[in-house]
Amino acid sequence: MGVRSCTDGGACSILQPMNATKSVTPTVHALPKRLFARSGLTLPSLLAASTCLSVSAAPRELFVSPRGDDGNVGTKQQPFRTLLRAMQAVRELRHPAGGVTVFLRGGTYELTEKLTFRPEDSGTATSPVTYASYPGERAVLSGGRRIAGLWRQSPGKPYLETPVPEAREGKWVFNSLYVNGRSRERARTPNWGEKVFRAEERAPGEDERQAFRYRPGDIDASWSNLNDADLVLLCSWTPTLHRIEEVLPDRRVVRFHSSHTRAVDAWEQHFRYYVSNVFEALDQPGEWYLNQHTGVLYYYPLPGEDLATAEVVAPTVKSRLVEFLGDVSGGGFVEHLQFRDLDFRHVDGDLDRYNGMYRQGHMFLDAAIYAQGLRSSAFVNCEIAQVGEYAIELADGCRDNRVEHCHIWDVGAGAMQLGVTDLNRLLGDRAPASGEDWHSEREVLANVIDNNFIHRLGTLWHGCYGIVNRFASLTQLTHNEITDTHWDAIGLDARWNWKGETYSHGNVVAYNHLHHLGLRYHTDAGGVYEFGPLDTHIHHNLIHDTVAYPYICGYAGVYLDEQSRGALVENNLVYNVDWFAYFQHKGMDNTFRNNIGAFARDGLFFRGGLNDQWRANYCETYRNVYVANDAVALRNAWEPGLKPPVLHDNLYFSLATGTDVTFAGKSFAEWQAQGLDQGSVVGDPGFVDPARYDFSLKPAAAATKGVGFVPFDDEIKKAGLYGDETWRKLPEKYTPRTSSAVWTPEDLAKLIAFRLDFEDLPDGYEPSTFRLAKEGDATFAVTSEAASVGQKSYKCTDRKGLKKPFYPYIHLAPKKLSEGTITFCFDAMQHKGDPAPFYVEFRGAGSTNDVGPSIRFGKDGNVEANGKTVLTAEPGTWCHLEIAFELGAEAPKEYSLVTEYRGERQTQRLPFRHQTFGELSWLGVSASDDVDGVFYLDEVELGIE
Structure with missing residues (x-):
């Protein structure tokens, strides 16, 4: 699969095994035989489908011109005026030997409605139909x-x-x-x-x-x-x-x-x-x-x-400019068409139709060029620009198609959607008695997306994939250059709780150049992102310079999310990314090997997302090289899980003079003492000039000797576009958009301050000022049962036997609040008959190991700070507390506590629980014990100066 003749001297290798050396001719990626058996394809059919068609007879020629007339005969001298007339003429020719080429003379063809190709508009293997601009001219199909x-x-x-x-x-x-x-x-x-x-x-x-x-x-x-x-x-x-x-x-x-x-x-x-x-x-x-x-x-x-x-x-046309409507259920496909050297422009996005809708990546959107049941067809050297939703969609039943050497840019959403979006629709064709070898004609298979330049996406809908492969198998996403987009450059998104693997497998993401991604609007992203498919091969991709919205997650290089299984990530180069270079979240049996990472915000790698449902979150990470420009090799600690990850034989190094790299804050020796990174080393890997992003290895480099790293210097240089110099340098003509400004921690601090007296809120209301974690009727809610001032207060009801004994709780999470004066005041009362213990706590970045002020209210009315009783307030009576402290490099590691009860007011200064506390990341109130009980809060106020 993916065979292509290369005659221009550019890089032509689509797929190379890990140890391959520079080659002149492309190789076929070795895929398991079961994949071909499952899909109903054979290797020869895949090879034939992905090479240019060759026919012996000369094609018949028809001509269309903006200055033509549909009453003409369609010759060069007497061209048609419209594509509709040319399509009718193609049907009338009934597949002549050698096929048909429809030449569009240069100019703009204004379409007032979408153009539809049906099975009767097809060519055949020996009589293909081509629509192309006349040589030396450029035809524009415009919906505007x-x-x-x-x-x-x-x-x-x-x-x-x-x-x-x-x-x-x-x-x-x-x-x-x-x-x-x-x-x-x-x-x-x-x-x-x-x-x-x-x-x-x-x-x-x-x-x-x-x-x-x-x-x-x-x-x-x-x-x-x-x-x-x-x-x-x-x-x-x-x-x-x-x-x-x-x-x-x-x-x-x-x-x-x-x-x-x-x-x-x-x-x-x-x-x-x-x-x-x-x-x-x-x-x-x-x-x-x-x-x-x-x-x-x-x-x-x-x-x-x-x-x-x-x-x-x-635009006068919305959503679709051209559509291909095969009869997938009835076996009637649109086949053997080629579109070459054409521009598709000026399509609107339908904001009314999609008002208020959500799906990850906006995968409900339509496309300017939409296809179902399109097979053995191609778009070559086309430009799709100024369109309102996705540019291209190859949906149900599309197989053996190619999108090559196309320029896709200035798009309302993303560039391409591939595959069935709804697995239930695909499985709906299955008869009850179908055996294991059953497959639906709706399956999307063996499409090649190669050598395309994609940029300036999301002009109407942000947060779209550059290219997304949904329920589609044997897809090749290769040699594409993608830049200037808000979110994931390439996504493989086919989730279905492991059940959809058969319909999204054997995909390859290779030799892509993905750079200058993210505009600080969005986060939780990756240059290559995956959610669900089986055995994806991700290799020889060059990914660099990503930015994310800074207060949630980040923008990784390669990101395997939930349900990703059996993926092989190797021979990739990732640097200057705003999260981890490589990341797995709730995946299974994935391998990260022989990759290079550098200058990532949070280090080489992280395996996250463990909980009771995902104890098999397993991966193996080895023979990777990471270069830092700070002390962080791996920022986060790893939970072992049911099946501990294998992390071994990696090499770490920092360019910062005199800096020892750290692993979740630990030294390398302490890290290895936990059983992690056995066989790994810390030392200079021997790159030529990593500070200037030259990651070529010097002869006899330490990386190859120390951990067995296999160099891929020559192969990674082939990532991105190939072909003549004009094509390869086209990205230099376009400057990516500048990233958006974001609120600073100082800006956000002004939003956090609040005062709640609850008087204007209805009973039962759960104010959104705090985040609330609850179970059943164990919650915080407004009540008229009691109040220290006025008629209402904030009631916490605790219950015995909750799944988490610290439920319910409320909290807020300031963003990197490390300077200023913090004051927190509140009135509190425990229920006279059923008092519930609770605590009020301020935490830093280290969570429960990084606590500043901490006040605990016992069931007996004792109020403790640092294990010392500071007040005794009889249940059924109100008390008032004020907590104040400073944050900053020179701030003392202590706080002021004011208590007021029955007219007596006391002030004392107390040390923080942990002297490391210097940044407020969490302020919470939690019903701390496993009991039935109630307490009330009122006049709650947080001040930040």
């Missing part, structure tokens, strides 16, 4: 229309306007605008690159999925056409877009539709968002706004942009 009206300056404004009468009539409403060959930003607030908004909290009394309270000044109920504006909630990895339904300014509440199951603050308490399509936010060059009620389009030109001569295009 030029804005033809005259532009005039809006009175007193820096932007211009032009009438679009069809918008007022509802006949032409668009979400995308393309100026001089590039998409422009819908007017938004805050602007791109600025710090986004932070929500105040969930909206009390509202659906926690469909409303929140905004901070003063962030949303204005007087905005024009408020119900046309979209909220973009950034979440962690995949954001959601929601049309505003209502704003209640007296409560500072915004309502919207959402089909997401999670609460708005599932990932962060003061979650991030921005508002798009707001006329009053039209304040930056490159932004635009369409008032669909008055039929006026506004645009703020970039410096030097003259709208009198600019090409301004708005």
